[in-house]
Amino acid sequence: MGIEIERKFLVIGxxxxxxxxxxxxxxxxxxxxxxxxxxxxxRADDHAWITVKGERDGIARPEFEYEIPCADADxxxxxxxxxxxxxxxxxxxxxxxxxxxxDVFEGVASGLxxxxxxxxxxxxxxxxxxxxxxxxxxxxxxxxxAIARDGPPCEAVGxxxxxxxx
Amino acid sequence: MGIEIERKFLVIGxxxxxxxxxxxxxxxxxxxxxxxxxxxxxRADDHAWITVKGERDGIARPEFEYEIPCADADxxxxxxxxxxxxxxxxxxxxxxxxxxxxDVFEGVASGLxxxxxxxxxxxxxxxxxxxxxxxxxxxxxxxxxAIARDGPPCEAVGxxxxxxxx
Numbered sequence: 001m002g003i004e005i006e007r008k009f010l011v012i013g014x015x016x017x018x019x020x021x022x023x024x025x026x027x028x029x030x031x032x033x034x035x036x037x038x039x040x041x042x043r044a045d046d047h048a049w050i051t052v053k054g055e056r057d058g059i060a061r062p063e064f065e066y067e068i069p070c071a072d073a074d075x076x077x078x079x080x081x082x083x084x085x086x087x088x089x090x091x092x093x094x095x096x097x098x099x100x101x102x103d104v105f106e107g108v109a110s111g112l113x114x115x116x117x118x119x120x121x122x123x124x125x126x127x128x129x130x131x132x133x134x135x136x137x138x139x140x141x142x143x144x145x146a147i148a149r150d151g152p153p154c155e156a157v158g159x160x161x162x163x164x165x166x
Numbered sequence: 167m168g169i170e171i172e173r174k175f176l177v178i179g180x181x182x183x184x185x186x187x188x189x190x191x192x193x194x195x196x197x198x199x200x201x202x203x204x205x206x207x208x209r210a211d212d213h214a215w216i217t218v219k220g221e222r223d224g225i226a227r228p229e230f231e232y233e234i235p236c237a238d239a240d241x242x243x244x245x246x247x248x249x250x251x252x253x254x255x256x257x258x259x260x261x262x263x264x265x266x267x268x269d270v271f272e273g274v275a276s277g278l279x280x281x282x283x284x285x286x287x288x289x290x291x292x293x294x295x296x297x298x299x300x301x302x303x304x305x306x307x308x309x310x311x312a313i314a315r316d317g318p319p320c321e322a323v324g325x326x327x328x329x330x331x332x
């Protein structure tokens with residue numbers, strides 16, 4: 001068991017790409033999502049996981065994650081998960097002791113780019129890279145489960161945003 | 167991944183006990199249950215599992231089960247599962263190549279006794295022991311998820327049943 005302590009931000013422009021790794025392709029969907037609990041199936045390259053997340057308390061959230069066979073994940077994604085499969089490429093950028101994960105969404109949420117950073121404690125200080133925009137940690141619309149259900153928030157993928165980011 | 171092929175019966179009397187093992191104590195509850203998918207957390211003695219089950223097709227049902235740390239299971243049962251925790255003692259009786267599992271419920275479903283047998287194929291023939299009563303495979307009220315949500319069916323635990331069983 002763990003507590004996931006995570007902050008989430010919009011991303012400005014493309015300059016982060018110069019520092020990023022090659023990225024890994026992620027496909028994920030939810031077996032269930034509601035009543036304060038989400039159960040996610042995720043496939044990333046040659047690995048897969050089932051992840052149970054509880055209700056968020058500020059920026060912390062209980063999380064239980066187990067690696068599972070890829071074939072199981074593929075079958076659950078195809079036949080048991082509700083809603084569309086979220087597809088994204090996750091890039092990593094190291095900055096000091098922090099790993100920034102930049103998710104570039106495809107498919108149903110195409111155009112959305114989100115940066116996440118996992119922290120060791122709730123009050124850990126954060127040097128924001130220059131390509132980090134508004135914080136959306138507490139905006140429920142930016143949760144992956146909400147994006148899978150409702151699509152991406154308009155202001156994050158609309159024409160105004162594309163212009164600002166280019 | 168697997169397909170669980172299972173039939174379920176009421177139990178008559180107590181004669182099965184003479185052939186049964188010492189039993190193992192099970193505590194289980196559901197992280198989610200609905201939309202054709204249930205996600206169960208089960209603790210049995212020193213082991214624990216998370217199990218995803220799909221929609222039943224006749225007596226077969228897709229099932230994905232993963233062993234997890236007991237401490238994780240205890241935490242999820244206490245803090246993340248919806249509904250009451252089902253408590254039961256599961257006894258095993260060997261009859262030929264078949265293993266009959268007899269669940270004696272406690273707590274919210276006290277008085278209910280159910281026998282389950284897992285089969286290798288849908289059309290496998292079955293010699294019913296003399297203490298096996300009515301089949302309830304297709305009675306949704308006897309699913310563990312339904313018992314956790316609604317309690318045990320009255321006719322299985324009411325005074326008439328107790329008398330018949332004694």
